[in-house]
Amino acid sequence: MSAVTRGKIISQFHLLEEKARLLNIEPLQVYLIGGGNLALRGLKSATKDVDIVVLNRGQFSLLQNLLETPLPKLPVYVRQHRSQWDYNLGMSAGYMHPLYGFHLDVFVKRVLNKLYLSEGMVSRAEAPEEFGSHEWFKVLLVSKEDIFLFKSVTSLERVRDLEDLIALVETGLDYETIINELETQLSKDESLRSLVPRIIHRVDLLTKQIGTVKGLIHLREHLREISG
Incomplete structure (x- = not known):
């Protein structure tokens, strides 16, 4: 698995914003935890994967559609796994960009059946300036x-x-x-x-x-x- 640099995260997320705009999906809000968060903060040079948390099943479905729907010259992510259960807490899926080794792990509200993305965490999360102009694919960093x-x-x-x-x-x-x-x-x-x-x-x-x-x-x- 290739290392995912800060620059790669930024470029891929800009492409997902463009793709979301073209698909005209409802606004999608994702919260970054783990190494991707640290890379965007400049606290590490690269990460093995990018961990994303969404708040509910509806947002999970929107993200799934965004990642998997093919559009010319825009990224299509291949789903590698998805949790066996199908309800609105702790669902998860793993995706890989087939060309760039960009790996995404997606969780709904709860991460690895441990901590929850709480209201307090949501209130403390901030949008990095690189994604301040995003309207469809909104990226926030938990504190x-x-x-x-x-x-x-x-x-x-x-x-x-x-x-x-x-x-x-x-x-x-x-x-x-x-x-x-x-x-x-x-x-x-x-x-x-x-x-x-x-x-x-x-x-x-x-x-x-x-x-x-x-x-x-x-x-x-x-x-x-x-x-x-």
Whole structure:
């Protein structure tokens, strides 16, 4: 799988905006998490894939139509997989651009049966200036704090995942926002409490790598309190 650079993300998303305009679809709003978000922020040079979250099944259907409908000289993405269930939460699909190795993972509201794209996350998301003119394919980046939380529960112990978390910490994070968002998620889905030890483990790895960061220590203390 080819690395997806910041420039490639920007160019491909501009093409999807043009394609959405030509198809005259209803406005579509996507939220970037993971490496694609970090690449657009300039926090990493490239990513293996681009993770997108949409808010509901209707938006999922619009995006599916946009990706798969052929138009001359505009990208058609090949669906590689789709979740077996078909309802309005946690649906997912994976797509690949057959020419450019551009890989998209799409989720509806919930990512990998873990965290939800909450109202708070939506309110904190911002449109990068590169896509400020988009009207049909609107791109928003969830906040650095929310990316930190997503990566803390979905990373696979890979070196690059830890590097991503370190890059986020070094930008300066609002750890109260992270704590409040986690509490919001737990209040709506008690099953997510099983993720707390995983987040503690990530925070421990981070402190070993970069030393004492006051906000990280505060976060770890809170996590240990709620883990019982």
